[in-house]
Amino acid sequence: MALLCKLRACVCLPGAIGRVAEPQPRQKSRCQPQGDRTVKSAVETLNPTRVRLTVEVPFEELKPSLDAAYKKINQQVSVPGFRKGKIPARVIDQRFGRGAVLEEAVNDALPKFYTEAVNEGELNPLGQPEVDITELKDNESLTFTAEVDVRPAIEIPDYSGIEVTVDAVEVSDEDVEKAVQQLRDRFATTSVVERAAAEGDVVTVDLEAKVDGEVLEDGVAKGVSYTIGSGELLDGIDAAVTGLEAGGSATFTSELKGGSAQGKEAEVTVNVTEVKARELPELDDDFAQLASEFDTLDELKADSRDRLEQSRKFEQATQAQEKVLDALLELVEVPLPEKLLADEIQTRKHNLEHHQLGQMGLTLEAYLKIQEKTAEEFDAELKEQAEKGIKTQFVLDELVGKEKLSVGQEELTEHLVRRAQSSGMSPDQFAQAVVEGGQVPMLVGEVARGKALAVVVEAAKVTDTNGQVIDLDEDEDEESTEAAEATEESTDAAAEKSEG
Known part of the structure; x- marks a missing residue:
């Protein structure tokens, strides 16, 4: 019986990638002669990054996979009069069709033959191949094609003449002062004050955001700590809270940066519950000892410059x-x-x-x-x-x-x-x-x-x-x-x- 078919292979073949596949060491092809019959493969270059493999397989090469297919089907089906796993091959062919056995065998064997053809052709495949079984003749031969992307051949030219210009390493006194000031800010302390809030103060606020007159479910926040001028909250809040004392409130409009109404204009009510003034430590040797392992401010500045x-x-x-x-x-x-x-x-x-x-x-x-x-x-x-x-x-x-x-x-x-x-x-x-x-x-x-x-x-x-x-x-x-x-x-x- 001759069984001819042309179908898309449903097996998962080697070469899958998530990102660009890593180059792998080549394995010696396992293709071995069977008398005067051997697996034959040919490579056709479709373009610099894609090839088509054509592989011809003598039927004798399918025998291990064919035996495995009968064994697998044996374990999955039941036939009256036969113990499970002991059903003769001829009975499986009669009951379930020789085609089902051949399909199982081909799906089992294709990865091996594909890999051998890739190795023989010295290819670097990228991703899953597209496989077509072009001919399957029972007891005679299997022929299939596999199209796959491959790493392109690259010529690396002489790169010794490359010249580039980069920014010079320069650290000014202002850079050092800024770094020390940032360190000073980290050691600032706060204390409650009974006056209007000003830039640099830390205020505790309650917020309520409305869109189209409705309070958002995720638009209410209480006890939020905010440093005026830091720009870490909504646009417009600095102007709204500046000049307010504890107990004061204001309303402003701002575009929401997140949440259910992200990107929409909202009417925001802010209530100030507390105003704290920030107090910075004096820039002296005591501060250097507090903020670092150094004894003097000069040593701290020198270390900042080095960093x-x-x-x-x-x-x-x-x-x-x-x-x-x-x-x-x-x-x-x-x-x-x-x-x-x-x-x-x-x-x-x-x-x-x-x-x-x-x-x-x-x-x-x-x-x-x-x-x-x-x-x-x-x-x-x-x-x-x-x-x-x-x-x-x-x-x-x-x-x-x-x-x-x-x-x-x-x-x-x-x-x-x-x-x-x-x-x-x-x-x-x-x-x-x-x-x-x-x-x-x-x-x-x-x-x-x-x-x-x-x-x-x-x-x-x-x-x-x-x-x-x-x-x-x-x-x-x-x-x-x-x-x-x-x-x-x-x-x-x-x-x-x-x-x-």
Whole structure:
């Protein structure tokens, strides 16, 4: 009997991705000769990022899967006169059809033959393939095709001539004074006063918000502490409470920043229940001893200057890495798989809308209004960021191979600790989550890409705005890893730096 069919395979094949798949070590093809008959595969390049595999399988190669199919069906069905699990193959064919057995066997065997064809063709697949069974002849052969996106071939040009300019590290006396003042603010004390509230005072207020004359269910708050002039509450509240004593009230109009009526104009009534004046400590040696481990104010200021310089140096190094990376990407032509790009855009949009903005109580529409962007501008930016993220990973992965970079256990552990800190988890908790989620290769890839970027930065000429050549050797590996992570993981530039 010859059974011919053309259908979409329903099996889950290797190569699925969430983000860009990590390059995996190649396995030697397990395809073995069967007399003078062997599994044959051919690769057709459809475009620089997509191929079609055509695989011809002699029926003898299906025998293990065919036996497994009979065994599986045996355990699932009952036939009068036969014990469960002891039904002969011919009876299963008669009762349930040979086609059902063949379908089960093919679905079991396809992943193995697909993987062998991928390895034989030395391909780097991205995502799930689209599989068509084009021919299935019982006792003769199986032929199927698999279309799949692949990593494009990339040529890394000479990058030794890259030159970038970064901001100079400069800390002024005003910067130091501002830092000390911020520290002074943290040690301010408050005391209740019997007078009208003024800027800088801390007031305790009750709030009630109405929209269209109706008090909102989530529009009432009592005992809210607010520092006048801080800008941490509703627009218009500073003017409303300034000049009020305890027991005074005022009404003002403001656009609500969150809640059920987010984005709507509300009539807000504010009642002041208490006014406190803030008292700052004197800037002297006593304050230095109170606020730090130093004995004198001069020592405290010197330490503040050192901290600011270190912070600016880190910002300078991050800026250098980002500019070097941008210069490198401009040198390399990278075709992008369309489906991979679409999936990446969707993932980034989902994460922003349902995680980052969700935690802030914002909708995407409200976020766009705050950012003063149209939906079209947002989509264009998101696409640009996704393209850069994928291109960055492809280029740096290629550099990892070209420079023969490897990742040691100590490097991986240090990276894991940093990632744990940024996620708010303990290293042990984060490591367990990584292992259980099968994400170890992802972390290894992040470290390797960071090292690849460090190689390029080391070869580049980095000059500050004062014309001084900058040496970024110190802590380069760590900072480069963080910069590489940042380019992949966030749609917000500020979030990229903080997460990196």
